[in-house]
Amino acid sequence: MCGRFTMAIDSEDLQTQLALGQMPLDWEKRYNIAPSQDVAVVPFAESRDVVWMKWGLVPFWAKDPSIGFKMINARAETVAEKPSYRSSFRSKRCLILADGFFEWRKEGKFSIPFYFQLEGGEPFAFAGLWDDWEPKGVSSMPGLPGLTTCTLITTEANEDVKPVHPRMPVILRKENMWAWLEENNPLVLQSMLTQLPAGSLSRVQVSRDVNSPVNEGEYLVVPNQETLF
Numbered sequence: 016m017c018g019r020f021t022m023a024i025d026s027e028d029l030q031t032q033l034a035l036g037q038m039p040l041d042w043e044k045r046y047n048i049a050p051s052q053d054v055a056v057v058p059f060a061e062s063r064d065v066v067w068m069k070w071g072l073v074p075f076w077a078k079d080p081s082i083g084f085k086m087i088n089a090r091a092e093t094v095a096e097k098p099s100y101r102s103s104f105r106s107k108r109c110l111i112l113a114d115g116f117f118e119w120r121k122e123g124k125f126s127i128p129f130y131f132q133l134e135g136g137e138p139f140a141f142a143g144l145w146d147d148w149e150p151k152g153v154s155s156m157p158g159l160p161g162l163t164t165c166t167l168i169t170t171e172a173n174e175d176v177k178p179v180h181p182r183m184p185v186i187l188r189k190e191n192m193w194a195w196l197e198e199n200n201p202l203v204l205q206s207m208l209t210q211l212p213a214g215s216l217s218r219v220q221v222s223r224d225v226n227s228p229v230n231e232g233e234y235l236v237v238p239n240q241e242t243l244f
Contacts, residue, residue: 016088017169017184019225020116020141021046021130021236022055029112029138033189036063046235048113049228050087056165057110058145060196065112072166073148074099080148083164089144091170091185091208095201100166103144104204110140110192111167115236117225118180129179130221130236133188134214140192141167142185142208174213186211 022029026042029035035057048054053067071083086099094100114136119126133139145165168185176183185208187195198204219238224230 017116020048020113022113024114024138032138035065038065046233047225047231055112060193068145068163068165071164072146073162073164075146075148080162086166088169089166091168094168100144103146107145108195109143109145109165111143112140114138116184120179128221128223128225130219131216134217140187142187142195143167168208170208170210173210175216
């Protein structure tokens with residue numbers, strides 16, 4: 016599972032590096048993006064505009080939007096068939112922008128956070144899915160607004176991530192990320208949901224402060240060999 020990531024690049028730099036369209040005016044560098052928060056997403060290849068969506072997919076058919084808390088990740092192995100994701104897989108794929116992500120290694124009763132980036136630190140996109148939800152017929156929640164939400168897809172970890180966690184997010188680099196939005200062949204799309212080659216990612220142990228989504232700042236990605244006791 017991927018439950019935290021970063022997007023710590025100025026909007027103009029990101030726009031240039033990934034050939035993006037219009038950027039949100041309220042852009043800020045972020046070092047501890049967590050589920051239920053707004054994330055930067057590109058849903059359409061034609062404009063390549065970046066919009067905000069809440070992290071945690073709420074399918075259009077859901078009766079209760081709280082389902083989104085359980086749907087922050089979709090597994091690559093089942094995303095095309097699972098009822099929760101198959102509609103979005105067919106027609107609502109997206110790019111979730113990032114420049115790093117966190118995973119945790121279990122050591123006894125402790126969980127040790129590690130930060131991963133592409134070698135060189137360039138930005139990339141997670142393969143993602145999105146959907147719109149409207150509270151139709153939800154009489155118990157009057158006035159509840161509609162939601163636009165997303166989830167990121169995970170696959171088996173490569174050799175860079177495997178010592179920490181058995182799974183990793185599907186990472187699309189600028190050379191191939193637009194194909195995720197433009198391709199229509201399900202077999203081709205499925206073939207894109209693979210791990211990066213070994214040696215593609217750097218890894219550093221970081222502060223356990225990242226465990227709490229209230230913490231924010233560049234210090235969260237600084238190497239930190241803190242004691243557990």
